[in-house]
Amino acid sequence: MTANDTSRTIQLSLRDIRKSFPARSGPVPVLDGLDFDIHERDFVSIIGPSGCGKTTVFNVIAGLLEPDSGSMTFRGEPVAGLRGRVGYMMQKDLLFPWRTVLGNVMLGLEMKGVEPKQALDTAREYLSTFGLSGFENAYPKTLSGGMRQRAALIRTLITDPDILLLDEPFSALDYQTRLYLEGVLLDAVETFNKTVVLVTHDIDEAVALSKRVVVLGNRPTRVKAVHDIVLADRSPIGARSDPAFSDYFHTLCGELDIQTRRKVA
Amino acid sequence: MSSHALDQPKVAPVRRGPGPMARAIDTTLGRGLIQIAAVAIVLACWQAAVDAGWLTEFLVGAPLGIWRMFHAQLASGDLAIDTWTTLVEAILGFVIGTVAGSAIGLGLWYSTFVARVVEPFIVAINSVPKIALAPIVILWFGTGLVSKVALAVSLTALVALIAAYGAARDADPDLQALLASMGATKNRIFRSVIVPSTLPAIIGLFRINIGFALVGAVVGEFISSQRGLGHMIYTASSLYDLDSVWVGLFVLMAVGFVLYHLIDLVERRILPWRQVSTAGQVQV
Numbered sequence: 001m002t003a004n005d006t007s008r009t010i011q012l013s014l015r016d017i018r019k020s021f022p023a024r025s026g027p028v029p030v031l032d033g034l035d036f037d038i039h040e041r042d043f044v045s046i047i048g049p050s051g052c053g054k055t056t057v058f059n060v061i062a063g064l065l066e067p068d069s070g071s072m073t074f075r076g077e078p079v080a081g082l083r084g085r086v087g088y089m090m091q092k093d094l095l096f097p098w099r100t101v102l103g104n105v106m107l108g109l110e111m112k113g114v115e116p117k118q119a120l121d122t123a124r125e126y127l128s129t130f131g132l133s134g135f136e137n138a139y140p141k142t143l144s145g146g147m148r149q150r151a152a153l154i155r156t157l158i159t160d161p162d163i164l165l166l167d168e169p170f171s172a173l174d175y176q177t178r179l180y181l182e183g184v185l186l187d188a189v190e191t192f193n194k195t196v197v198l199v200t201h202d203i204d205e206a207v208a209l210s211k212r213v214v215v216l217g218n219r220p221t222r223v224k225a226v227h228d229i230v231l232a233d234r235s236p237i238g239a240r241s242d243p244a245f246s247d248y249f250h251t252l253c254g255e256l257d258i259q260t261r262r263k264v265a
Numbered sequence: 266m267s268s269h270a271l272d273q274p275k276v277a278p279v280r281r282g283p284g285p286m287a288r289a290i291d292t293t294l295g296r297g298l299i300q301i302a303a304v305a306i307v308l309a310c311w312q313a314a315v316d317a318g319w320l321t322e323f324l325v326g327a328p329l330g331i332w333r334m335f336h337a338q339l340a341s342g343d344l345a346i347d348t349w350t351t352l353v354e355a356i357l358g359f360v361i362g363t364v365a366g367s368a369i370g371l372g373l374w375y376s377t378f379v380a381r382v383v384e385p386f387i388v389a390i391n392s393v394p395k396i397a398l399a400p401i402v403i404l405w406f407g408t409g410l411v412s413k414v415a416l417a418v419s420l421t422a423l424v425a426l427i428a429a430y431g432a433a434r435d436a437d438p439d440l441q442a443l444l445a446s447m448g449a450t451k452n453r454i455f456r457s458v459i460v461p462s463t464l465p466a467i468i469g470l471f472r473i474n475i476g477f478a479l480v481g482a483v484v485g486e487f488i489s490s491q492r493g494l495g496h497m498i499y500t501a502s503s504l505y506d507l508d509s510v511w512v513g514l515f516v517l518m519a520v521g522f523v524l525y526h527l528i529d530l531v532e533r534r535i536l537p538w539r540q541v542s543t544a545g546q547v548q549v
Contacts, residue, residue, distance in 0.1 A: 062445075
């Protein structure tokens with residue numbers, strides 16, 4: 001495939017990243033020499049057992065945490081972290097309650113020092129693209145969970161970040177809203193040519209959305225396996241009904257040591 | 266199953282909220298009338314008890330006497346001067362104490378190290394009953410305006426500092442991380458997260474500190490002063506002029522009441538996002 005040539009170019013690589021946190025009984029190692037690559041326009045999911053340090057990986061990439069050792073390279077250049085170049089989205093929508101939807105969406109542009117008039121125009125344009133026109137002056141607490149998360153997604157995309165870091169962004173939503181927002185996300189990623197790194201505990205979501213899945217082991221964690229996911233239909237519902245879907249699903253479950261069936265003696 | 270059967274509710278719906286009678290009374294006008302009636306009944310009973318000789322007017326005063334005294338003091342201009350004096354002392358003390366205290370409290374957010382070093386000192390100073398400082402404050406700052414303001418500041422500043430620091434420390438770390446990931450500086454995080462998220466606590470603090478500032482002004486006047494409502498109450502009570510004492514108390518009450526509602530107005534302006542839903546209260 002011709003598209004593969006550009007999409008196989010390495011955008012970000014992590015090499016031997018180690019991080020431990022202090023505790024009463026001494027330092028607790030969390031990341032134990034993490035190695036993986038993220039390609040240009042990749043959609044990588046990171047899955048692993050709960051508490052294995054998925055969020056720590058994120059904070060290291062975002063430049064919010066400094067690793068104890070190891071290196072990161074972004075488009076060939078060594079970097080300490082991608083502060084100011086990532087779009088970060090979490091399970092909590094993290095909308096500022098004292099800002100209106102418009103004010104929240106414009107936050108990233110303000111941080112970048114974009115001229116207010118232009119920021120306002122861009123924000124309005126994005127809101128209308130994502131179907132939030134008419135809610136510009138609403139405060140977040142008057143919106144539904146799905147709308148709030150959509151506003152958070154716009155805030156993440158609007159600054160045109162190099163990489164989107166999504167930390168279980170949809171796990172607090174009901175299933176319908178979630179499928180809908182997965183679709184919105186996929187479209188947006190396609191339209192804006194974004195690289196996405198998604199942390200999830202949801203294998204189903206990881207398989208349905210990703211081009212590749214990175215499986216982490218128990219803490220202290222290292223990469224256990226990397227899978228390429230090839231599905232004909234990439235829409236949230238289409239992917240889940242693809243015949244190959246359940247194979248990937250079972251493989252990943254196996255790697256996470258999840259018992260999907262009761263053992264018969 | 267026929268659609269008719271589905272239409273029948275299985276159980277009577279639970280009635281929520283007040284009945285029709287309560288709803289008619291539960292309006293601004295209805296509540297106001299009840300409040301006025303309550304005050305009128307208390308005052309009428311008081312007057313009647315004094316007139317019947319069950320209460321000694323000499324020791325408790327009487328509403329009609331208080332009313333006459335209020336008019337006399339209003340006419341002479343004394344009441345206006347005393348009220349103004351106390352008001353200026355309390356407001357100056359409130360503003361200086363609350364602004365300085367909150368600013369230092371918020372500023373401590375910048376350095377956990379400094380905050381930890383000063384914490385025991387703040388707790389120690391705060392545990393001294395500030396009223397006990399009044400005699401020294403009068404010695405240091407004289408018997409005029411400054412000593413009353415200083416006393417009001419001493420009562421409000423530490424409360425503000427502790428509340429503001431607590432609120433700043435409790436500000437959502439995820440919001441701060443989000444801004445940091447966007448490349449925000451510490452100053453920017455302070456302005457965009459810490460200040461707005463502590464505002465509700467700081468406005469709440471205004472309500473408490475208005476009361477404390479009035480306490481500071483009045484106690485200062487008790488100890489040594491030429492004017493003010495505290496001065497008026499103190500001198501009148503030493504002359505057994507109970508009607509004047511009540512005039513002073515009622516005016517103080519009115520001053521506190523008005524200031525409290527001014528803060529409500531300020532809150533509505535500064536925190537529009539907090540006014541969004543008051544209708545969501547659960548009716549049981």
